[in-house]
Amino acid sequence: MSYEQYKSYFRSAIDGMSGYTPGEQPKVMNLIKLNTNENPYPPSPEVLKVLKEYDAERLRLYPDPLCDKLRDVIAETYGCERENVIAGNGSDDILTIIFRSFTDSQHPVACLEPTYSLYPVLAGIQGCNVNKIQFNEDFSLPDDLLEKAASSNLLIITRPNAPTGNTFPLADIRRICAEFDGIVLIDEAYADFSDDNCLELAFEFNNVIVSRTVSKSYSLAGLRLGFAFACRELIEGMMKVKDSYSVDALTQAIGAAAIADQQYLQQTSTKIRASRQVLSDELRKIGFDIVESQANFIFAAPPHGEGEKIFKFLRGENIIVRYFPGEITGKYIRITVGNDEQNKALLEALHRFYS
Amino acid sequence: MSYEQYKSYFRSAIDGMSGYTPGEQPKVMNLIKLNTNENPYPPSPEVLKVLKEYDAERLRLYPDPLCDKLRDVIAETYGCERENVIAGNGSDDILTIIFRSFTDSQHPVACLEPTYSLYPVLAGIQGCNVNKIQFNEDFSLPDDLLEKAASSNLLIITRPNAPTGNTFPLADIRRICAEFDGIVLIDEAYADFSDDNCLELAFEFNNVIVSRTVSKSYSLAGLRLGFAFACRELIEGMMKVKDSYSVDALTQAIGAAAIADQQYLQQTSTKIRASRQVLSDELRKIGFDIVESQANFIFAAPPHGEGEKIFKFLRGENIIVRYFPGEITGKYIRITVGNDEQNKALLEALHRFYS
Secondary structure (H helix, E strand, O other), X not given: OOOOOOXXXXXXXXXXXXXXXXXXXXXXXOOEEOOOOOOOOOOOHHHHHHHHHOOHHHHHOOOOOOOHHHHHHHHHHHOOOHHHEEEEOOHHHHHHHHHHHHOEOOEOEEEEEOOOOHHHHHHHHHOOOEEEEEOOOOOOOOOOHHHHHOOOOEEEEEOOOOOOOOOOOHHHHHHHHHHOOOEEEEEOOOHHHOOOOOHHHHHHOOOEEEEEEOOOOOOOOOOOOEEEEOOHHHHHHHHHHOOOOOXXXXXXXXXXXXXXXXXXXXXXXXXXXXXXXXXXXXXXHHOOEEOOOOOOEEEEXXXXXXXXXXXXXXXXXXXXXXXXXXXXXXXXXXXXXXXXXXXXXXXXXXXXXXX | OOOOOOOOOOOHHHXXXXXXXXXXXXXXXXXXXXXXXXXXXXXXXXXXXXHHHOOHHHHHOOOOOOOXXXXXXXXXXXXXXXXXXXXXXXXXXXXXXXXXXXXXXXXXXXXXXXXXXXXXXXXXXXXXXXXXXXXXXOOOOOOOHHHHHOOOOEEEEEOOOOOOOOOOOHHHHXXXXXXXXXXXXXXXXXXXXXXXXXXXXXXXXXOEEEEEEOOOOOOOOOOOOEEEEOOHHHHHHHHHHOOOOOOOHHHHHHHHHHHHOHHHHHHXXXXXXXXXXXXXXXXXXXXXXXXXXXXXXXXXXXXHHOHHHHHHHHHHOOEEOEOOOOOOHHHOEEEEOOOHHHHHHHHHHHHHHHO
């Protein structure tokens, strides 16, 4: 194929941006993959059952655009009405819907820093300014958060936060929801690994959205299903922006089966929380500075803040963790809590390095 | 749950729009569903094989964000390089990516009228103007199309067109691609039911995108997989806008298996094209005015242009077709070509009405 000289017709915002960099999804085997906060345990056995029993012929028909059966399962599990739930193609899709609903060049977004690196990318695509509010040095919320966020139409609080893993007092979040003049999105991708969550705030305030995902606690990152809770009016508006058929038929069926199996969720989450405690303690013994985690990963600063050095050392040992360059984040590595075998291999490698 | 008084924080564009209305997906059984252009035949047997053999545990990992294996299958099947292919969550997702890449309040879109009703909805969300260019009375392209589209950054040509089902001379499309100063999207959702297609134009011009879907010809509307072809630079730019993990792991595996089975695609498409001919002939005998179709549906005006009346009559007979109100479209009904049994039931009902 030979084309004439290329002329770009992209919007300048797109030409000028570099896109989101997802964590490495290595295609080689025998790596210990602790870099993208996947669950080390398989999904609920109910998932396999749906897969084996699914009537492939049904795939010739469009899925339910409203995801009613799935939303009913979510509503029943989480204690609300179907009208309080929206489902999307992963919680990244939910985020996209929210950015397209509430932000543009006249309506900026506010988020904390450091946090999930997708937010500024979505802002770039949408052409809205990002009001980045620095955490305190210990990654707690700054006292003047509301003043700093005041000009924004959307405030995102990630709780537990990524990549730091810490959480914030529920009472503080409630006060922010009550006082912020705009939408508060509480991104709870990691809430199932936490002592508490903010779900009740979505049912208490009509400017609050709480989002969840099946990618982490439900072991279904490969499926792409996110959901969010809010008052009926917010859900109705977001449904206009949502692509009608964004959640495919298999995902609706598998997602409903996985979410209905809360017992399995509790079992695996409890195991991961116990492993998180052990891993945190062992890393501290080696000399790591640990951010107290309420998620399925640990943000850990190696001795002397040599984040990049340890990241590279572990890569050489076939262990992948995540490294975020930057003045503050660069001192750390982010380690997904794995299964016992993976955690042991990680600790053994680190012991070799520091012995 | 009791909320305080609701205040909208939605962008005014969202508050002011009504959202896309998808064709009815009835939840009752025993209906003859000829309203959303689904394929009456099941997907390739390879799809069932993938479903039965899929290792559910793999779903705990994120999918390949680049969809490389799937794109390789598409590239090999359609005769291009992986770098010329983008995959998305249905061709509606591909359309969204294209609108977000090339349109905004300063960059309008042009499309023909009547055509796929999602385009103006996507324009509304993106806040771009829509330059609607009327077809000639026989739904052929107007001679002054290029002059009328001149101020737009994106021109969409749906070929075969929906809901009319007709096509346009390839030579005319080539000339439009050569002369239009902007992106030409050729939406080929129905191309597999057509005598020819425009794929070669995506490899000839660096301002041309050709999009496809597995929803119609591959009998996989429930799966959500769309793909598009273009020069490397266009694909690279659109990849920045695409949600990293928009195509789930199962969809990548099932989609690749279905697309690789071209023999099955040819078999079912050939059957549908033969049924289309029979159905068109029979409808003409009853007195319908038929637009010559190159798609898997027939745009047919009942005697006296009583589109709505016949739509409602058929609904009462448990046969759903699609009706688009409007001065021109309101004279017609759009009938998806079904299997022999469905087509027979439709014709019998119409014979009863007109006898």
